Amino acid sequence: MDLYDQAKKRLLQKGQSLRDFASGSLYYGFHRAKGGWTYREWAPNATAMHLIGDFNGWDRSAHPMTQLEDGDWELFVPGEMPHGSLVKVQVTANGRDFDRIPLYANRVVQDPTTGAFDAVIWAPKRAYRWHDKEFLRKKTTPPLVYECHIGMATEEEGIGSYAQFTKNILPRIQKEGYNTIQLMAIMEHPYYGSFGYQVSNFFAASSKYGTPEELKKLIDTAHSMGITVLLDLIHSHAVRNTSEGINCFDGTEYQFFHAGAKGDHPAWGTKLFDYGKDRVLHFLLSNIRYWMEEYHFDGFRFDGVTSMLYHHHGLGVAFDSYDKYFSMDTDVDAVTYLQLANQLIHEIDPAALTVAEDMSGMPGTALPVRDGGLGFDYRLSMGVPDFWINTLKTQRDEQWDMGRMWYELTTRRPKEKNIGYCESHDQALVGDKTIIFWLADQEMYWHMDKASQSIVIDRAIALHKMIRLVSFSLAGEGYLNFMGNEFGHPEWIDFPREGNNWSYKYARRQWSLADNGLLRYGDLLAFDTAMLGTLSGNRIFGRPAQLCLLDQDRKLLCYQKGNYLFICNFHPTQGQNAQFDLPAAGTYTQVLSTDDVRFGGFDELCGPAPQTATQGENNTLQWVLPPRTAVVLRKKGGR
Template sequence: MQVSTAMSIGCAASSPLTQTRVAKRDRHVACGAPRPSRAAKKRQPLSSFVALAPQQLLRNTFPAGCSRSAGSARTAHTVAATADGLGICEYDDTLLAFKDHLSYRWERFQQTLASIEQEAGGLAAFAQGYEHMGFTTAEDGTITYREWLPAAQAVSLIGDFNGWDGGRHPMDRGEGGIWSITLPAGSIPHSSRVKLHALKDTGEWVDRVPAWITWARAEPGVMGAKYDGIYWDPPPEQRFGGFQAARPDRPQTLRIYEAHVGMSSTEAKVNSYAEFTRDVLPRIKAAGYNCVQLMAVMEHSYYASFGYHVTSPFAVSSRSGTPEELKALVERAHELGLHVLLDVVHSHISNNIDDGLNGFDFGQHEGDNYFLSGERGYHWLWDSRLYNYDNREVQRYLLSNLRWWMDEYNFDGFRFDGVTSMLYHHHGLQMEFTGNYEEYFGTQTNVDAVVYLMLASQLGQELRPDGPPTMIAEDVSGMPALCRPVAEGGVGFDYRLAMSVPDMWISMLEDQSDEEWSMNRIVSVMCNRRRGVEQTIAYPESHDQSIVGDKTIAFWLIDQEMYTGMADDGTPGSMVVARGVALHQMIRLITLGLGGEGYLNFMGNEFGHPEWIDFPRDGNDWNYDKCRRRFDLADDGLLRYKHLLHWDVAMHALEEATGFASDDHLLVSSQHEEDKVIVFERGDLVFVFNFHPCNTYEEYKIGVRDGGRYKVCLDSDAYEFAGEGRVPHDWAYFSEPAGSPGGEGNFNNRCATITLQTVPARTVQVYEKLLEGEAEVDSPCWVAVRSALDA
């Protein structure tokens, strides 16, 4: 028996039996190939849930034995409805130790809900604040404007329509500090500027952008121009024609394309909703994504905030166009079958006084304010203001904001930004979560914010009972039951982002060569979640890793050769580029296959976008050159970027054909440190990753759960993906029995084995079992992949 010539790196092999194999040096990637320089900064420690060994986290969800019928199987995600908020304890009895806290937050939720129902007749009606607040138009055309500002001594409406004369249209103070004025029909022209003119108790008059304004704009071309509210009431011929396309059902596996409309052009400019609709939506569909998440839609005066320092929550970002153009974008996405999510920011708001909601803080007490007072109302790291979630008018404002985006723009759901900051009074700052449940439930928990999030989830269920909006939480803490239904006592999100996964990849790329990578670490971090109970969205990188000062995965791998070594001129290319392309492909697929129940990619990273994002600012002379997406690089047949794009298309096509990424069956049968090989099953597929930089294995045995014939259905070594074509696609591998799982002499606790002809270094292959009567020429899934590539 010949054994690998590679040195043993890290811990001992995790497989119970030594592999029989022949190892050889790979022909296109040399051992010890140079890699990009490391950044000087040190990343924060990884956050995790509960530190469990992979075998504790991963179990076969099928009944005992190895037989199964063809097709995927999924666990029924039942709801343990509760009258006391403790239904979540049926899934996690550790929570029983915190039942007093859970019962308290449930009582707070029920009390708030009952109070809202008494006041407004129900949560759905309560969340229609935009039909009463801000600008509304009656059937006879009269215009009424209302604003909540209890701290004001006097208020008037000003704008182009009255020559900005604060004395012409004073408003009347009503119950609860709501000011109002009614004007004759036609008094305010469409698309004209408006503001609130208010007197503070200090005697100072100030002008403010209306809190409920639906469009706001700064004067184009004027540096430092302040934002004005824009009265938006277009004539019929300028209005969007109405939503006709049906909203697509939520996909079984969300494959999310995270997109920023403004930077989506290949040109150095701010892109428009119309151009995104025409140019980018078809790309998203063609690449195999089934969901688009739109960032930076809520108006934000500071472009470089990436849309996270919102100034006007109800307003569409005017940099990219009008409300009507955004509606057309959503409609076209639905026509293409794309689920559309809004990146919503309710965790904080810009501290900008002149241009946004923070201008309504006159120093009044919290009962009359959108925000908490003093240090409690200020996020020192983000330099932003924090909402008072226990205030009834704030609840009305934020819940109405969610309904506004659903009703007016037909969004299918939300990605909630900064949820960790909401959940805790310490906002997750200077806090390393270890998974100890005492970190989640106690005096540090912001129950007011938790109750608001429960109300938001409940609102979605009531508004769309047959297809509630998708709710995704950006939470790094791992709070238990965040993604369980409100009816059980959970917070009600559908998914959380698997934020430790990109941290792991960047940490390994920054601090280690891939020769040093630990297979156990990859598996442990990928699988460290409450699988079967709470769903996660996995991603190798997002917009966070693309911002100037950080690096994308492609840049970590290929560095400066992104500029000089990506020509596909018929030559093998450099070892750095070959290594980078190979690992980029493997990282993305193992994240999709092992890391969660859904997947996310930031715009451009599907083809290894070569540069970081640097918004126009004073430090770069207000340059837009690095605030765009170079889609033209992926379209250029003479560049290697196309291979990365083709791989992305292929893995999504395979997922679409099989649904593996959301299948309940997930089992890691081998994580071999010496071989640098990970083998796992997801759904009906078997994934074989060889991370070894040098060793290609021949006659390599792996375990499978079913006897039968297996064929490769995806292969990163295929020519289509810049590979060398060493894995035969016309072979069918016949299984051998392996005895009873766990029994003496059994291989990797599986019922059967197959021996693969070759497993090339730095490649991944996916195998599917052929059903009776299926031809052996090409696997059905490989045919689906080929069809997607040909399209």
């Protein structure tokens, strides 16, 4: 906290806010001026700089820049620089010349023939007109996050567009009941197969999917549907490329990054920011303000927080004691940056949403800065998908540990809110498996049609729903899903690469599998939609979970949240009569069943089992469940 206070005193002039400080995009880069354009850069090691582009015939001597103080450079270009002009900056440093993409370029494109990247003067005559003034995300609304990759959000074997996503996918997301989308791979990245996690140009929305205006329309349309839009923010590292990135922009490796081996991520092959430098803080904080104000993003999911927090980047470390959180291995400069970033975001928009992707479990990550925390609103429950995958990989169904399940789904840092999930894009990538693939494996290719009979698929369908239900209700104060996983998308994600002959076959999502009515994917989609529709608006999140019954031998797990009872029978072969004391007297009615025929079940609950249960003489409840079935009951008169 002392370092945080010192940083604010050092960075902010008297009366200045963090928002005032984070104004880099308003000063640097290209800006219209009276009679022409002003262009500015920060390159402290450069000895000369020249603007080149098709507007001046790529003449390397026509537009020299003037050196100012503190490593800044400036140029006034009289007249017009046409919209769409391609530009670069020639930097002279260390006795040689090299071409670079301007640091604050807001559009970067790749030549389809040569593969080279250029910045673009993006100045359409008509600025995008926003229509989301009335959109306000209530802070009390729990986020139901749909992870999205624009390029993959198409059935075609190619790269999807912002426009296609707006037209085809946003209505689907709204219909399914998700109220938040997390847009991945938006910040410009040269290698499509990096999933957007090797950013080259921090102020440019990826041109792979369309224009800036088309991205703005996507966000504007989402807002009109009541959908919050988060940006997957990559401030943990940057691509090491020099020709199209910020690495060695002024001829030094330490302009933005640590010098030497400290500046190289040993596992990712990327460059690591030096958060102890004020100009690096200025660049990154300005980047945050830019995305919020220029594109109206409602918040961020911060990627790679573990890598930022520790000098060892969390590699090969088991965080099994508090000594490992607060030690010489902690990057206190990164801690300060994350605090500043969260303060800035909530200063710009008090209702903004920030989520930390941290697998270490750093205490205080999702506590306010004023209380000594990092300031995030939520942290991801990253241990939950690990628990599920490990269970499916290593244990037979009859070995599942109900106590361990309860512990993993309910244990988290006090007073810190979590986004719960059972799988995300991480589990869908090549090299891992989604839950449906762990459950069904190759049977998915032969027996997912409704006319087919397969006990493997029956088991997979049943457990897929149960795993989602208990994760949704127990693992956090919000929920997350990667697109397609809700209906058990059958393919892993494999981006075009030399090893697959540059194919897009596995870098797409096939919603038609869930829509055609003949396959069981539609049953899973129907359940996911019903689960969100039944529970999301009914004060499930944020309520404490009260354990009612845990029976390891019979594989029963029953618990209460608010006015809802969750009764789960994980036994693989035996029906069970769940009997337990009611947490509150009243009449309880079934509102959701994983065994509903609409969801690919067998409707056995519609037989002898009662549809309404009332507390008995000893205030107990009984409910009969078939194997691998869960039900949700609601107390009469409750929400």
